[in-house]
Amino acid sequence: MVLSLMRKHAKSWLIKFLIAIIALVFIFYFGYSFNQERVVKIAYVNGEVITGMEYEKLYRELLATVRRQYKDLLNDNLLKTMDLKNRALENLITQKLISQEARQLGLEVTEEEIQESIMQYPAFQINGRFDLRRYQALLANNRMKPEDFEEDMAGNLLQEKLRQLIFVFMGVTDQEALDNYTYANQQVDLGFVRFSPDDYPQPVDADAAAIKAFFEENREDYRIPDKIKLSYVEIDPAGFKALAKVADNDIQAYYEYNISAFSSPKQVKARHILFMVEEGVSEDKERGVRDKAKAVLEEARQGKDFAELAKTYSEGPTKTKGGDLGYFSEGNMVKSFEEAAFKLKAGEISGLVRTPFGYHIIKVEDVKEAGTKQLEEVKEEILDKVTSEACMDLAHEKGLSLVDQMPYELDLALFASEHDLETKSTEYISEQDAIPGIGGDQRFLEALFALEPKETSELIELDGKFYIFQVLDKKESYLPEMDEVLEKVKTDFATHMRKQTAKAAAEAYLSELRQGKDWAKLAEERKLKIEETGFFTRRRGAPKTGNMPDLVDAAFRLAEGSPYPDSVFENDSGIYVIRWKETKPIDKKEFEAAKDAFRYSVLVEKQRRAFQNWIDALRKRAEIEIVSPVS
Numbered sequence: 220m221v222l223s224l225m226r227k228h229a230k231s232w233l234i235k236f237l238i239a240i241i242a243l244v245f246i247f248y249f250g251y252s253f254n255q256e257r258v259v260k261i262a263y264v265n266g267e268v269i270t271g272m273e274y275e276k277l278y279r280e281l282l283a284t285v286r287r288q289y290k291d292l293l294n295d296n297l298l299k300t301m302d303l304k305n306r307a308l309e310n311l312i313t314q315k316l317i318s319q320e321a322r323q324l325g326l327e328v329t330e331e332e333i334q335e336s337i338m339q340y341p342a343f344q345i346n347g348r349f350d351l352r353r354y355q356a357l358l359a360n361n362r363m364k365p366e367d368f369e370e371d372m373a374g375n376l377l378q379e380k381l382r383q384l385i386f387v388f389m390g391v392t393d394q395e396a397l398d399n400y401t402y403a404n405q406q407v408d409l410g411f412v413r414f415s416p417d418d419y420p421q422p423v424d425a426d427a428a429a430i431k432a433f434f435e436e437n438r439e440d441y442r443i444p445d446k447i448k449l450s451y452v453e454i455d456p457a458g459f460k461a462l463a464k465v466a467d468n469d470i471q472a473y474y475e476y477n478i479s480a481f482s483s484p485k486q487v488k489a490r491h492i493l494f495m496v497e498e499g500v501s502e503d504k505e506r507g508v509r510d511k512a513k514a515v516l517e518e519a520r521q522g523k524d525f526a527e528l529a530k531t532y533s534e535g536p537t538k539t540k541g542g543d544l545g546y547f548s549e550g551n552m553v554k555s556f557e558e559a560a561f562k563l564k565a566g567e568i569s570g571l572v573r574t575p576f577g578y579h580i581i582k583v584e585d586v587k588e589a590g591t592k593q594l595e596e597v598k599e600e601i602l603d604k605v606t607s608e609a610c611m612d613l614a615h616e617k618g619l620s621l622v623d624q625m626p627y628e629l630d631l632a633l634f635a636s637e638h639d640l641e642t643k644s645t646e647y648i649s650e651q652d653a654i655p656g657i658g659g660d661q662r663f664l665e666a667l668f669a670l671e672p673k674e675t676s677e678l679i680e681l682d683g684k685f686y687i688f689q690v691l692d693k694k695e696s697y698l699p700e701m702d703e704v705l706e707k708v709k710t711d712f713a714t715h716m717r718k719q720t721a722k723a724a725a726e727a728y729l730s731e732l733r734q735g736k737d738w739a740k741l742a743e744e745r746k747l748k749i750e751e752t753g754f755f756t757r758r759r760g761a762p763k764t765g766n767m768p769d770l771v772d773a774a775f776r777l778a779e780g781s782p783y784p785d786s787v788f789e790n791d792s793g794i795y796v797i798r799w800k801e802t803k804p805i806d807k808k809e810f811e812a813a814k815d816a817f818r819y820s821v822l823v824e825k826q827r828r829a830f831q832n833w834i835d836a837l838r839k840r841a842e843i844e845i846v847s848p849v850s
Contacts, residue, residue, distance in 0.1 A: 263844040264315040278307040291677045292666035304849040316837045328376045396818040406754040406803040412747040414725040414794040416717035433712045434701045441704045446647040446694045450631045454685040456610035463609035481592040488585040490542035493535035496577035512578040525582045618678040618685040631689035725787040725794040765790045
């Protein structure tokens, strides 16, 4: 609330006066404290203090990150829900524990190491070399002092040294890599039948006591979520078109500044015929492919239809399209291919062109030379863009002006009418609803729900329009009495009863199968449709059955000698009885080719878990005392 108040009245003499008073208090109080070597203490970690300055620095960094993510959507209440203050403190405690452990192990970071790390930081390099001006500019853009950045860098380097020490004897054996690869890539194929609740009759005259018991057991499912009712003002840039004045020099400036947008590189339109050569093939086999390609090239040069030749002989993915590659510019094809293509004129056919894929015959059908459109050609297009930008600027200024003039106690509808603006309002909506006519993502709705009743938002841009919202009323989440949701409860209970009937039938069916009944014959007797999933992995899940991790887990434990699981599986679409068909082992050659990369990914995850466990162990045995709670 305080932040919102100060932002809305930042131009008023009262706020300026208050800021001056706060500044004087800060100077005299904190200045005196520092001179007396008194430091605000937030916490002790094994006897080592976390100071207020350390805490404020990290908190500001977290706050800046959140502001970049949420922009105008951020408000005081949303900040509270994020609990940035405690997050900052927890991070500092972890940092202290890491630095303490590093000192005990005799680890340190030298100035030379920090300097070398900064000079190798990709963001600070131009053409692969460290650039001091870029370093200073990037830090300035992020409002960070060099000494602060270097301190953070030292912390990161120290943590990395600790990681290396912890992980020095940690590795991944061939068997671990194989086990993990197998787990991720082994495949199984299932047959299944589905028992749909819709196939069973609705219960007649459901027992009132049973319905009541069902409601009580599932009451949380009927919880009414938090809801808000909104009033809002929409500021549409389209309404400012008459006020947007665009001069010729504005159009000229836009054209010159965005000249690359009106330039196009040279392009060729080509077809090709590809004769594939596998990697590592013998010279004799390659010679055979080359001779075949030469024969087709001769036919092409004799005037045979190139597209038909491509459909007949090409082994590339464009075969069915007669080898058509469409228009392309330099940098989009393999170098040797495009060098040959760009030397040809329209209608010309290349010789044989060798690429890593094999031998190509290329025919260029059209050439578009590089060029830049003249200003007169794109003047109307630029006028529309510049006018649109000017309208956005005017609408934005209008919105900011309204926010600046808003009193603290505000009736948005009354305020808007005084400024000849219309307000609109919504019905009560939950955080899962979209605002009719506006929409908005989860972050946007989260910000609105963080507002208190009668509180207004900042100016918010959404899909090219600007809005100011006010929460008219808020209804807290609650568990309803059954009478409020009786019809839904009755419907759900009927569905539940049909599902129970379907489940009982499925369990009886599975029991017969486990007793030795024939899978296909029993399905035919019961008039059930047998379906198949096809092969799938654990990561992909079982096709056609919906998201059921327990089904997938059970499927990979089945085998030829035990093709049926112990239980049926259910989700919203029905009850499933599955039967193992086949397990496909991994391809050992594919594993060998991917082993190193897979071993690395397993190692990274193994190290991540180990480091987190190490941090957790440090915290358990640490003496942590919070002196000044930050909430």
